[in-house]
Amino acid sequence: MQIETNLYTRQGGAITNFERTLPGLDSDLAHQIIKDPYNFDFLTITENAKERDLEKALVERIREFLLELGIGFAFVGSQYRLEVEGDEYFIDLLFYHLKLHCYIVIDLKVTEFKPEYSGKMNFYISAVNNLLRTDVENPTLGIILCRSKKKTVVEFALDTVHNPIGVSTYKLRDGLPSTLQECLPTVEQLEMELEAAIFELENGQD
DSSP states (O other): OTTTTTHHHHBTOSEEOHHHHSOHHHHHHHHHHOBSSEEETTOOOOTTOOHHHHHHHHHHTHHHHHHHHOTTEEEEEEEEEEEETTEEEEEEEEEEETTTTEEEEEEEOSSBOOTHHHHHHHHHHHHHHHHTOOTTSOOOEEEEEESBOOHHHHHHHHTTOOSOEEEEEEEEOSSOOHHHHHHSOOHHHHHHHHHHHHHHHHHHHO
16 A cells, blocks of 8 residues: 555655754654655545544544544644643644654644644644653654645744654545445436436326
8 A cells, every 4th residue: 555655756755854953863763754745645525624623533533534634643642732831722733653652643734734723833832742752762753734734834833843844745535445435326316316206206206
């Protein structure tokens, strides 16, 4: 599956600030675990889906999602609640990486990357570091998953951020597989069946 989805070309392709925010070895490994784009063709949602729809679909297909994320990811929770001075904040998806020994926060966006997304992620990472991380664990990483991104905009947004953040995109299935398309009725067939159903209903009422 990974060969068919060109894993080699997607691995390590995200834009990050890891080289500046992490020690050398950790930076290299962290960069290698992030892909761009992520292949979500196992989902059945459309490009018009909202963020909550995307999150729900990924959680429902968590096995396939973990396979796409790669080795070492362990699912902690969705809409993970954090409390900071009496206010509640909810992380879209929280993971733990067994090789990096750190939490990984994933923020889902169904739009193109915007500079303010990095500020929100920076806050989440700081909160997780202070509320969840222990002394034996490495700094928390953040992954912002967007529908699309512009390289220079991302680089400017991450330029002064001190927490390690990567920005990647995801790709949904372009269309239904041909084998499934062949099993589906045409518009004409649906119209004929609807007309027949209405005819039977009207005759039955008479």
